[in-house]
Amino acid sequence: EPEVTQTPSHQVTQMGQEVILRCVPISNHLYFYWYRQILGQKVEFLVSFYNNEISEKSEIFDDQFSVERPDGSNFTLKIRSTKLEDSAMYFCASSEDRAGYNEQFFGPGTRLTVL
Amino acid sequence: AQSVTQLGSHVSVSEGALVLLRCNYSSSVPPYLFWYVQYPNQGLQLLLKYTSAATLVKGINGFEAEFKKSETSFHLTKPSAHMSDAAEYFCAVRGTGANSKLTFGKGITLSVRP
Numbered sequence: 001e002p003e004v005t006q007t008p009s010h011q012v013t014q015m016g017q018e019v020i021l022r023c024v025p026i027s028n029h030l031y032f033y034w035y036r037q038i039l040g041q042k043v044e045f046l047v048s049f050y051n052n053e054i055s056e057k058s059e060i061f062d063d064q065f066s067v068e069r070p071d072g073s074n075f076t077l078k079i080r081s082t083k084l085e086d087s088a089m090y091f092c093a094s095s096e097d098r099a100g101y102n103e104q105f106f107g108p109g110t111r112l113t114v115l
Numbered sequence: 116a117q118s119v120t121q122l123g124s125h126v127s128v129s130e131g132a133l134v135l136l137r138c139n140y141s142s143s144v145p146p147y148l149f150w151y152v153q154y155p156n157q158g159l160q161l162l163l164k165y166t167s168a169a170t171l172v173k174g175i176n177g178f179e180a181e182f183k184k185s186e187t188s189f190h191l192t193k194p195s196a197h198m199s200d201a202a203e204y205f206c207a208v209r210g211t212g213a214n215s216k217l218t219f220g221k222g223i224t225l226s227v228r229p
Binding site for chain 2: 004006031033035041042043044047048056057058091093095101103104105106107108109
């Protein structure tokens with residue numbers, strides 16, 4: 001069964017460093033998403049991406065964040081200068097289209113720890 | 116704007132007992148509602164979804180949920196808990212408009228006692 005994959009599963013970085021989180025969405029999906037979950041808090045939407053551009057972003061997704069689909073399979077989230085408060089589980093998701101009833105398929109997540 | 120409230124952070128039941136996980140939503144447009152489950156070290160897996168076709172929705176692993184507009188609720192139930200049901204459960208809402216993001220509740224951890 002097709003699935004969304006994410007690498008690495010755990011990333012430890014120093015404050016101020018850049019990190020890139022990688023995702024491989026399901027191959028025929030067109031819409032891609034990043035969510036994050038700070039420990040003990042809700043899963044929060046960060047950004048959605050379609051046709052090589054951002055469709056929607058939350059207030060969390062500031063200038064320190066960027067997303068890219070560098071090739072036909074990968075979807076990346078970059079944090080330019082990490083802060084302690086960026087420590088969280090980051091989930092990638094993909095869906096066939098943006099219709100509200102369609103399922104978003106989630107990856108297993110990358111746990112980012114900023115020291 | 117949409118929001119989801121999941122009261123409590125932890126529910127513990129005995130194996131074979133009824134599972135009831137509560138979810139209330141707020142939405143300015145007719146909502147689509149979802150329950151996701153997360154097993155340890157895994158991603159979020161869809162259990163079931165409400166898309167306005169039927170108010171009682173059946174999902175995987177024997178779970179079901181009923182959409183009650185008058186109560187703005189979408190509670191998740193399972194008649195008989197199994198040890199393998201121990202996981203974290205998230206309720207989420209999505210609008211029917213162009214906004215495609217999911218808005219999640221904070222999740223409930225279900226423990227099943229032998």
